[in-house]
Structure formats: C-alpha cells, structure tokens
Amino acid sequence: MFISFGCGLVLAAAGLSAGEPSPAALQKLSPRAAKALASAKLGPLGAVAHPADNPSTPAKVELGRLLYFDTRISGDNTISCATCHDPEVAWAETDPTSIGIGHKKGPRNSPTVLDSAYYQVFFWDGRASSLEEQALGPIENPIEMGMPMGNLLGKLDQVAGYKPLFKSAFGDEKVTADRIAKAIACFERTVVSGPSAFDEFLAGKADALSEAQVRGLELFLTKAGCMPCHRGPFLTTHQYRSSNMTDADLGRFDVTKDPADKRMFRTPSLRHVAMTPPYFHDGSEPSLEGAVFFRANNVRMQDVKPDTELRLTASEVKDLTRFMESLNGKLPAFQPPTQFPK
Numbered sequence: 001m002f003i004s005f006g007c008g009l010v011l012a013a014a015g016l017s018a019g020e021p022s023p024a025a026l027q028k029l030s031p032r033a034a035k036a037l038a039s040a041k042l043g044p045l046g047a048v049a050h051p052a053d054n055p056s057t058p059a060k061v062e063l064g065r066l067l068y069f070d071t072r073i074s075g076d077n078t079i080s081c082a083t084c085h086d087p088e089v090a091w092a093e094t095d096p097t098s099i100g101i102g103h104k105k106g107p108r109n110s111p112t113v114l115d116s117a118y119y120q121v122f123f124w125d126g127r128a129s130s131l132e133e134q135a136l137g138p139i140e141n142p143i144e145m146g147m148p149m150g151n152l153l154g155k156l157d158q159v160a161g162y163k164p165l166f167k168s169a170f171g172d173e174k175v176t177a178d179r180i181a182k183a184i185a186c187f188e189r190t191v192v193s194g195p196s197a198f199d200e201f202l203a204g205k206a207d208a209l210s211e212a213q214v215r216g217l218e219l220f221l222t223k224a225g226c227m228p229c230h231r232g233p234f235l236t237t238h239q240y241r242s243s244n245m246t247d248a249d250l251g252r253f254d255v256t257k258d259p260a261d262k263r264m265f266r267t268p269s270l271r272h273v274a275m276t277p278p279y280f281h282d283g284s285e286p287s288l289e290g291a292v293f294f295r296a297n298n299v300r301m302q303d304v305k306p307d308t309e310l311r312l313t314a315s316e317v318k319d320l321t322r323f324m325e326s327l328n329g330k331l332p333a334f335q336p337p338t339q340f341p342k
Ligand code: HEC
Pocket: 068, 079, 080, 081, 082, 083, 084, 085, 098, 099, 100, 101, 106, 108, 109, 110, 111, 112, 113, 116, 119, 121, 122, 123, 124, 125, 131, 134, 135, 136, 138, 139, 143, 144, 145, 184, 188
C-alpha cells in the first residue's frame, strides 16, 4: 500500500519492470558505466516489508503517529521523537550531534527516519535489527528522552485518551513497551519517499537528470568508485565500513568488541542525502560537497585505491554532488498532529 507514489506508473509507462535501467538511460552513459549500472542493481525502492508479528493497520499507524510527536514520552515533557527526527528538515536534524533532555549533547548525528524502513540494521553501529527494537532505545536513553520504561507505562496509563487508541490498535487497553514499539514502527513504515529524479531517469525519462548529474552518475559508477558500498535500490550494502575518522567513536566495535570493527560504521543510504546535512556519524561535515570530497578523495585514497591518478578534480566532485541531489525523493505529504490524547 505504500508504493502508491506513482513510481509504478512511471515504470509501467516506460514498459519496464523494477530495477531494469531503460535503454534511454543506458544510452547516456559510457559502455563501462552502463555495465556497472546494471550490476549495481540501482532501481526504485519496492514496497516496504512488514514483519510477520507486526502487520500494519491504520489504528497502529495512528497511535504510533501520536506517540512519535508526543513530548510526554520524555522524562521532562520537552522532547519527542520529532525533536531529533523532524519532518520540517526531512525527518532528520540540523545539529551535528543530537541535543536531548536537559540540553545534553549526544555523540552522534541523528539519521533521518524517512525511508529508514528500508534499512536491514539500525543505528550507525547496527546495534538494533528492527524498527521495533530500535524505538525503545531513545526513550530510555538518559541523554535523549531520559524516561525509564516503567515510568512511561505508568504515565501513559494515566492518559485516558490513549486507552481507546491502544484498544483499537491491539484489542485491549493495556499499555506495554512492546505495543509502544510496534505502533511507532508501524508509523515509521509510512514515512517513505516517492520517486526521485534518478528513479525517473532509470525508468526512461532521459532528461530527468541534468548534464552535470549524468556526468556525476558516470563518475559514481566508474572512476569515483562509490558503487561497491552504495548500491541497490537503497544505495547501501548495509555493511560496516571504515569511517577513516578519529578514535573518538569506535562504532561497530562498541557492539561486537572485535578489533576489526574499530571505527566501522554502517554504510548509510544516499537517498535524499542532499536534504539531511550535516554528514557522517558525528555530523562533522556541514556540506554535501565536502562529504563527497572526503569519501571520494581522502577515504578512497587511503583504503580503496591508493592510485592518485584516480583522485577527483574539483569539477568532478561538483558533478558527483549534483548527481547526489538527483536522489532526493518526494517527501510524504504529512501533517504533524495538532492535538494529543488527554
Ligand atoms: C535526542 C535526540 C533523539 C531523540 C529524542 C530520538 N532520536 Fe532517534 N536517533 C538519534 C540519534 C543520535 C540516532 C543515531 C544513534 C546511533 O547511531 O547511535 C538515532 C537513530 C534513530 C533511528 C535509526 C535510523 C537509522 O538510520 O538507523 C531511528 C529509526 C530513530 N532514531 C527513531 C527514533 C524514534 C522513533 C524516537 C522516539 C521514540 C527517537 N528516534 C528519538 C537521536 C534521537
């Protein structure tokens, strides 16, 4: 039900099935890039998958929407999920790292919730494996929402207006941590983007990308070497790769304690990346062009190809950045709730 953004229509009009680049798109590229494009399996995001034990229902989505925006789920009634994942700024935040309860500053940049349903692992270090598992983390986190679960359950139980909502979502009025997580996750799975200019280009609208964006795509697929990690419809392998940054945050190592995982972070999706500055797990890079430069030249030169012939020029970095801008999907039409259960 969540693919009703017209993506299917664009594809059908072009006589294509998902994931198969159109001849019109391939013609714009060198043979080498065209081959890489096919093997990278770039293409439209399919429908969101729902876990068997948490099928989506309108009642759960509505309860989840209210909980997502309700500041009462934080310890001092000031912070909601939307404080750090704000629909006004593409469901992310503009601070380099999050500021939570009592103005406490966290160590990491808040990723966007938009399309997060397509990740296979969650958080920069992959410590949660589903949106359900993820949702309770920030509530109890002492520097995010600072609300111990026992207290939250008691508090929500006192809000009479939530009772009928829990009942229609789950069959009875009981407020449990599991139900809160399930409702929020169901809501998050509705926060998905519509097709990007790049999706339209792949589907056959050859002029959906500017000349600079086509040059950027060509680089992305060839010389710039982005595709080994940023591939598939969601433009990520979901794998942990080196950040090449400082030792301030050891990333995946904190979860596994395996020395090989030091400074490794989950490869982020590049969909709508232009809408969610600042960049990287620590929000240290304010501009997209800077982020592209860093990944293209600094990181790759050290790790992937120590061949300086492959270093990108300033104008190539610009083209690559223009291409990234073509990955912005249409934002879901959305109104935050104006009234909360009393
Ligand atoms: C104080 C700011 C803050 C609040 C409040 C907050 N988050 Fe987050 N959120 C973050 C940060 C920072 C991360 C990344 C943390 C990490 O990777 O260790 C994150 C990660 C996530 C992710 C994972 C995204 C991904 O790409 O893996 C989701 C989903 C998410 N939050 C949803 C929520 C929900 C739902 C709530 C409310 C229950 C919430 N957040 C409350 C800051 C916040």
